Amino acid sequence: MKRTMLLVLVGAIVMCSLPFLIVGLFSSGSRYYLHLVIQTLIWAQIYTAWALMGRFGLTSLGHGAFTGVGAYVTVMLWNWFGLSPLVGIPISIVLAVILAVMIGYPSFMQRIKGHYFALLTLALVEFVRLCIVGLRDYTGGSLGTQPQRYGDGLSFFAVQFETNRFVAYFVVLVIWTFTLIVWQKLNNSMDRQALEAINEDEDAAAAAGINVTYEKLKVTMISAALTALGGAIFAQYQMYIAPESISGLNVSLSIVFGVVAGGIGVLLGPTVGAILTQSLSEGLRVFAQSSAWLTENLGTRALSLDGIIYGVLLLLFIIYMPKGIVGTLLSSRKKQK
Structure with missing residues (x-):
């Protein structure tokens, strides 16, 4: 119980300090990273x-x-x-x-x-x-x-x-x-x-x-x-x-993918899934804008590739990691004990 309360306290301090850390680390791009x-x-x-x-x-x-x-x-x-x-x-x-x-x-x-x-x-x-x-x-x-x-x-x-x-x-x-x-x-x-x-x-x-x-x-x-x-x-x-x-339907499907990927039965599983989906979406957007080949051949359609990637990753998670990222890590930890 004490360990749980300590983890919650540390987590609260980190989350409350996060925007100030972002400003300190990324002074020029802090607004973007905070977004x-x-x-x-x-x-x-x-x-x-x-x-x-x-x-x-x-x-x-x-x-x-x-x-x-x-x-x-x-x-x-x-x-x-x-x-x-x-x-x-x-x-x-x-x-x-x-x-x-x-x-x-x-x-x-x-x-x-x-x-x-x-x-x-x-x-x-x-x-x-x-x-x-x-x-x-x-x-x-x-x-x-x-x-x-x-x-x-x-x-x-x-x-x-x-x-x-x-x-x-x-x-x-x-x-x-x-x-x-x-x-x-x-x-x-x-x-x-x-x-x-x-x-x-x-x-x-x-x-x-x-x-x-x-x-x-x-x-x-x-x-x-x-x-x-x-x-x-x-x-x-x-x-x-x-x-x-x-x-849209894409919104519903991305929700399902994020939760399954992060871990549907774990408290912070959906949050980890959100980090994954948002990183994937934003990373693909930046890559598409900086890639001349994608821009020339796919244009704005390159931004919709995240839907295809979600589908492929969802299949892989269901087959090889059904408990999601967090759930699998917790299960591995229990087995080690």
């Missing part, structure tokens, strides 16, 4: 929210729908009605939870699971994306849109941190930490044991007195709420959203 860290933390929070469901066999390919609802509802309420994101974000979370109930309740009542549930959620994300594109007069369609800037770009009322990435970092850090706490609370609760039993055998779990539909629906609602929160924060930080960047 990468913030972006990684946002996706780490979203990945962790997905893992709340995914670790119990509830494989959703539709979490891009919840990030899209979180982002677009918040931005639309601000742009069209002047409603502060402090109010808009809770509204978007409620709508995401309602959407989760609408898709989850009938699915769980009808005992739809496995690849059928995955296909159902896949249809959900495409439905939300098409709604965003179809309502182009309000959402900007496939071209995307951005929140209207308030004042000098730094406002608590408008939840905008464009001119101060230190503020953005600590806001995102708090949200990421909160999501980790939710993950850990669930992991230490009776709900985890119930969900594990349901994942093994629904009939046996129901015979033991577990309310299968209630348990599955509860974790789905929590996961959807936290995912929508991440989507809303992404929109407020990036100050630009588009269907393909926050609500």
Whole structure:
């Protein structure tokens, strides 16, 4: 227990000191590197929210729908009605939870699971994306849109941190930490044991007195709420959203890949997965821009190569490292002991 508390304390000190270390080490490019860290933390929070469901066999390919609802509802309420994101974000979370109930309740009542549930959620994300594109007069369609800037770009009322990435970092850090706490609370609760039993055998779990539909629906609602929160924060930080960047199928698949790669059943697994995916995406972007051959032969299509690489790596992780990076390291450590 003392060792765990010490590790948590050291981790907290490191995370709180990180932006200052970045400024000290990269004085000229500190804004760029801090941006990468913030972006990684946002996706780490979203990945962790997905893992709340995914670790119990509830494989959703539709979490891009919840990030899209979180982002677009918040931005639309601000742009069209002047409603502060402090109010808009809770509204978007409620709508995401309602959407989760609408898709989850009938699915769980009808005992739809496995690849059928995955296909159902896949249809959900495409439905939300098409709604965003179809309502182009309000959402900007496939071209995307951005929140209207308030004042000098730094406002608590408008939840905008464009001119101060230190503020953005600590806001995102708090949200990421909160999501980790939710993950850990669930992991230490009776709900985890119930969900594990349901994942093994629904009939046996129901015979033991577990309310299968209630348990599955509860974790789905929590996961959807936290995912929508991440989507809303992404929109407020990036100050630009588009269907393909926050609500497309690629978003859902990258979430799944990141969690599987990092370790679906480990607290920091999704965070490690986010570091991997963001490093891969940014590294490919820089390489594509600096490579004359890729620019001449593929043009902007080179930037979409990350999807192909994700697919290949996902297969390799599933075959050779099913527990993910963190899970495999922990298992190896236990074997050595």
